[in-house]
Amino acid sequence: MKILIFSFLGLVVLISCSKNISDNTDTELLKQEIIKSDLSMSELATKEGFFSALNQYAADDFVKLNEGTHPVIGKKEFEEMFKDKPGSKSLTWKPVKADVAQSGDLGYTWGNWKLVLKDTTVYGNYFTVWKKQNDGSWKMTLDGGNSTPEPK
Numbered sequence: 741m742k743i744l745i746f747s748f749l750g751l752v753v754l755i756s757c758s759k760n761i762s763d764n765t766d767t768e769l770l771k772q773e774i775i776k777s778d779l780s781m782s783e784l785a786t787k788e789g790f791f792s793a794l795n796q797y798a799a800d801d802f803v804k805l806n807e808g809t810h811p812v813i814g815k816k817e818f819e820e821m822f823k824d825k826p827g828s829k830s831l832t833w834k835p836v837k838a839d840v841a842q843s844g845d846l847g848y849t850w851g852n853w854k855l856v857l858k859d860t861t862v863y864g865n866y867f868t869v870w871k872k873q874n875d876g877s878w879k880m881t882l883d884g885g886n887s888t889p890e891p892k
Contacts (some may be wrong), residue, residue, distance in 0.1 A: 765844040769791040774838045774870050778849045782833045789827030791829030795819060798880045799871060830856040833866055845872040853885060863886050 840847035865887030
């Protein structure tokens with residue numbers, strides 16, 4: 741009977757500890773990690789081009805939603821579709837908000853983008869869903885956006 745009681749108490753302690761671990765996830769720190777990844781990807785886009793930056797930050801199975809076309813599914817399809825396109829180096833974006841799941845392994849950013857062309861500037865909004873990898877890095881799993889009027 742003592743073994744049963746101690747086993748039950750041990751199980752209760754184990755469940756309590758595991759719940760506290762997930763409840764204590766530092767979501768603010770994780771949000772900052774996601775924002776940092778998003779900003780780093782934008783910086784890389786200005787150096788190496790949009791497609792190269794997305795490709796480097798994309799998970800193998802990511803989905804890219806594009807205005808007016810079908811989604812691009814998977815990194816290989818993305819690479820194939822854009823292999824001969826250098827991508828704009830004048831496209832920048834900045835997150836407005838990030839949030840992360842209580843589990844700490846999935847989050848998103850959304851914000852504003854700006855594309856400066858020779859004779860015009862185009863604006864828009866974007867969203868990116870991020871998934872934490874086994875190595876602790878964040879990879880893009882879903883990305884999309886739309887054009888908008890110039891911000892006020």
